[in-house]
């Protein structure tokens with residue numbers, strides 16, 4: 272589904288990604304871990320097409336197409352979803368309205384019929400029910416005054432409504448108490464499917480107790496320096512990032 276090869280990217284003239292390669296197949300959950308400033312959020316931002324990120328070398332193929340050639344809206348329409356590390360607040364814009372606009376933009380780009388407010392409300396109620404999220408979030412402005420946990424839960428809810436093929440979660444577990452963490456993890460687990468892939472960027476092993484990844488990668492200084500299965504995350508928890516990438520490749 273996703274093939275990243277030798278990706279180099281700059282932010283404000285500074286090279287952050289320095290030859291990152293990663294392959295993700297449909298149905299897989301990949302955890303990306305790594306020290307602060309390694310380029311994890313930059314990777315998510317480059318994949319979603321956020322402004323200000325300049326790709327200087329390498330390629331990203333998504334379902335066989337050149338992802339980097341698409342505008343951000345076209346990427347979203349093609350099923351790429353990014354949950355931001357710091358979700359934005361949009362005061363005065365109702366959450367349901369915002370989500371319907373996003374869902375309909377996606378449908379329109381795919382040549383599908385847009386949903387009217389009744390149809391959308393029905394879809395939203397179904398998703399809230401399966402995700403076990405209270406409908407109180409619907410009536411508030413987008414993320415305005417939301418607690419950290421509510422913002423993250425709202426992102427998972429957005430993801431459930433938009434049904435992406437490739438979901439990138441950037442530290443969706445940060446700052447969550449254990450109940451909120453479990454709820455986010457449950458949401459991810461419910462959305463796992465053979466035709467959907469996840470890139471879960473996380474600092475901590477804790478989330479991976481609840482969402483068991485197929486692969487764990489360490490991103491350090493703009494590259495994937497080590498890959499393994501979930502035991503790599505446990506090893507990192509124990510030993511930290513020192514020495515990672517200097518050892519033999521995983522499995523060698």
Ligand code: ADP
Pocket residue numbers: 282283287305306307308309310311312313314323
């Ligand atoms: P991580 O998510 O792994 O902590 P980031 O991708 O956020 O790392 O950041 C990697 C590096 O790029 C850091 O040195 C950070 O300061 C820099 N950086 C990221 N985004 C910006 C930006 N918008 N402007 C300037 N520097 C940035």
Ligand code: MG
Pocket residue numbers: 307308
């Ligand atoms: Mg960081």
Ligand code: MG
Pocket residue numbers: 311312313356441442
């Ligand atoms: Mg980050």
